[in-house]
Amino acid sequence: MQRYILSKKNSITVISAILIVFAFFGRFGLNDMVIFTWSLIIASVLGVAPIAIQAYQALKVKVVSIDVLVTIAVIGAFLIQNYEESAIVTFLFLFGAYLEQRTLNKTRSAIKGLTDMAPETALKRVANGEFEEVDVDDVDEGDVLLVKTGAKVPVDGTVLSGEGHINEASITGESVPVSKCVGSQVYAGTILENGTIQIEAERVGEDTTFGRIIELVEEAQDSKSDTERFIDRFSKYYTPAVLLLGFIVWLFTKNVELAITILVLGCPGALVIGVPVSNVAGIGNGARNGVLLKGSEVINDFSKVDTIVFDKTGTLTVGNPEVAEKEYYSDVTEEVLEYLASVERESDHPLAKAVVNYIGKTNLHTVEETEVVKGEGVIAKVNGHRIAVGNVALMERENVELNEKARKDIVRFEQNGNSLVLTAVDSELKVLMGIRDQIRPSVKEDLQRIKNLGVKNLAVLSGDNQGTVDLVARELGLTEAHGHMLPEHKSAYIEKLQKQGQIVAFVGDGVNDSPSLALANIGIAMGSGTDVAIETSDVVLMNSDFSRLPHALGLTKATARNMKQNIIIAVGVVLILLASLLFSEWMNMTIGMLVHEASILVVILNGMRLLRYRLRGKYTKLVKSENEEVVKAA
Missing domain, CATH: 3.40.1110.10 (Calcium-transporting ATPase, cytoplasmic domain N)
Incomplete structure (x- = not known):
């Protein structure tokens, strides 16, 4: 029964709205208080049912949730026969939950989009040499597959014959088609825009690069940062504190309605939802732009980085x-x-x-x-x-x-x-x-954007001779350059920086630099989605596209700011509501709940702005102006 009621929450919300409208029509249109009263009673009972079930489930695991506060408040309003407020509060709470879930789902659109792009079938060569359509789960390593114009590549593999152009946006975030011929690598989930090719399957199912990307982004969006864990702990104690405050107010004032209103106004809904929605939206933006951020913790640490160390070959240079x-x-x-x-x-x-x-x-x-x-x-x-x-x-x-x-x-x-x-x-x-x-094209401009984002130190480490490394550092304007560096020397250098109190990100190719990627506060792999890069690093720049790095850094900083904004909004609304209740006469339970639900919607919409994040044009202008100054000085 509980499961059935919870599954009908949206329907109950609609019925409650209809009953409330009907109640006010009965009172002001028909001048019938019976219709008014009973419509509100039915709306209150229907509306509180799913809320009370959720409160009961929370109490079973010894958690005093927001649902507990609302349930007590609604029951209290019902007992003092304030049916108007009990009905409206339950409707607003349910409607707010609906909006919250719907908008939160939108922030996960990047994952849904990736999942929808996953291929379902493949044309597999069978014993007689013909190709027949099979489920993609029936494809094994070594099978030969045919991919026609407009079709999705079903697995990771190598082109055996034919040629064409493939849209690799699902892997790299770059929509410009890439030319493929015999011997080229192709990835599952990409789309053959023209031509016909035959490929040999090398990685299938969840082992494909595309499958790994979906898995990683899903895990990242479900992970929690220190801020989220703090808010979870805060809510665990905050909610009982509000309950205690309401009881104390009733004890001293004997004003049941005031005590009940405090329970409603003290709901920390926006605080609980604000940080997760920012993280989910930030990670989703990265996934759509060829940047894999492996978790909320990565966003928090990356946003604070003040030193970035680069491997030279294959990172700053083409390789x-x-x-x-x-x-x-x-x-x-x-x-x-x-x-x-x-x-x-x-x-x-x-x-x-x-x-x-x-x-x-x-x-x-x-x-x-x-x-x-x-x-x-x-x-x-x-x-x-x-x-x-x-x-x-x-x-x-x-x-x-x-x-x-x-x-x-x-x-x-x-x-x-x-x-x-x-x-x-x-x-x-x-x-x-x-x-x-x-040197990679436009790396100098990308490094200037990184400096403009607040990174103070940029260093290059390489196994090449010191002269070669110094030349690269001079050309790119790096602060430090060290040659003749073996993998163990690079790790030792990163440890030295960390002991000096610097927060270090290391950018490497994900193969020879695995120790440094693992040791740095943030490991960033230029990997084209390789296994080693994905496993070892915290951030993966798909397709080894260096220009994704400024976007990734700017995105994490914007996400961290967005989280702080949402916390300020949530806490500020609660304080203003409680102050209004204690020091004014216009605040009541209905207005408080309306403002609460509005604040939840505000923090969600604020978080969703991250889905459209792009590195601002001012950074490009700064680069241009600095280059002009250099030319004038010369």
Whole structure:
């Protein structure tokens, strides 16, 4: 019976409203007090039923909830035959609960939107080579699936054949379609906008990146921050205190109506709902914009960060070294490049790949007698020539003469932050290449936005040489730069900052930097949704998009402010209501309940503003003005 009544709360609310309207029509339209009285009595009894059931359920677990206060107040008003107020108070309380639930559900729209985007079926290749539609739960790792134009990718996998453009907004928050071809990674829940592809399933069901995102955001929205836990504890003692206050007032004044009104006005409804709605809305905004915030605690800590430490490679830089500078010391450049490409294509070293990518398509020759010199480079024979490719130490080993121009070029390349690749043919220097990782586009502007949001210290740590790290720091305006840093050195550096009282966020790629991500107050992974990034960090910037970082920081600060605003609104309303009751004559139970429900709606709507949060344009203007000042100074 209790469950049935609670399931009909919305219907009871509507019936109560109709009965109250009918009651006032009977009194003022028909001048019939019987209709007026009995309509209000029925409305009071119907309305208090679900409230009393919730109060009883709370008392069973030894919690004096808001429902207990309202139930006692309504019963008291009913006993003193104030049917008008008992009916209106129950209606307002039920209607407020309805609005509260409805608006709170809207703040969870990001999750609902993600869940609705989850694929339900897939075209799976069966034994006869044909494709048939199956439930996505029936897809196993290794299955080959067909995805047509307009369809959702059902699992994480690799493209086996075909090509097309995929909208990855559900994963990255970025709506610009991404080109996919053979060998490309695709993710469940993304949409193939054009083309047809066949993919091999690698991760299915809840193990897909999309499934993990939904799970993480749901867990985050259900988690509680220190503020929420404090309010829970506060409400646990506050509600009985209001009950005691009402009893004391009755004891001294013998005014039952005044005591009952205190119970109604003291309801901490807005206080209880204000903080959770802010957190839920903030996390929902992040999910829709390619930022995973793993819980309310993360929001609280991230909003207080004053120092951000960055790994260099793959974070501030793209992570793909490229040939940035070159010098030739021979007229037979094309032939030398053919020899160089032939030797380097057999190596998996990042510098070798950069060289091969730079040279591009060319004639390749057979490579013989390859010798790898650890830490220096490689020596091989090509077309009867002795080819040496490596650093300065290898050139010295091979007795390659470095003339004055070559030595100046080497110093200049190193000062520019390059790793050097020298190529000698038969002990004669032919080519010098400077290879360096490229800084991500617009990172400088993003870092300025982070500074404008109140972060005082920006540091970069890297395993690269100090010169390279210093160059990146100078170009980006960072406060500290440290090279030759192994993972354990990075962790020790973060510990040192924390001992100095700084609140540290670490931004890394989520693989080599796992210890630092775990140790920092806030670990932020540039991860494209990888398993390691999602598991280790507190915040994940999907698709390794650095521009999401200022948005994430601004969002957490806005969410923290929003929580404080809601607390001030909630507490302020209660104090004003109680003061009005004690020091004025116009305040009564009905007005108090109306103001209470209005305050609940206000804090919910205030929290929902976070769903539309965007980093304000003033930060962009600040960057522009500062850049103009630098130009003028130069």
